[in-house]
Amino acid sequence: RGVVNTVDANVRRMVEKALKVRANSVIVAHNHPDGIALPSREDEIFTRCLFNALETVGIKLEDHIIVADEDYISVADTGMMGLYHY
DSSP: OEETTEEOOOHHHHHHHHHHTTOSEEEEEEEOTTSOOSOOHHHHHHHHHHHHHHHHTTOEEEEEEEEETTEEEEHHHHTGGGGOOO
16 A cells, blocks of 8 residues: 555565465565656665565565556566575
C-alpha cells in the first residue's frame, strides 16, 4: 500500500506471510508511478532488510522487481542481491 511518493511495506508481515504459506523463496515487486524504474535509496534499504529478515528464517529473497511504465528493473539482475548479506 502506498501513495505517489511512499509505500507501506512491512517486513515483519511479509516474513510472517512467507512462513504461513511455507515459502522457500520470495519475489517482491512494486511500481514507480513516476515512470523511472531505478531503485530509490528507500527501495535499497527495504530490499536489504527483507533479504536479511527472510534469510534468518531460511527463506531466500530471489528478487525485487520495480516496474515503471513500459520499463522494469530486477534487483537480482543488477547483482545487488549479493551485497545484502549481514
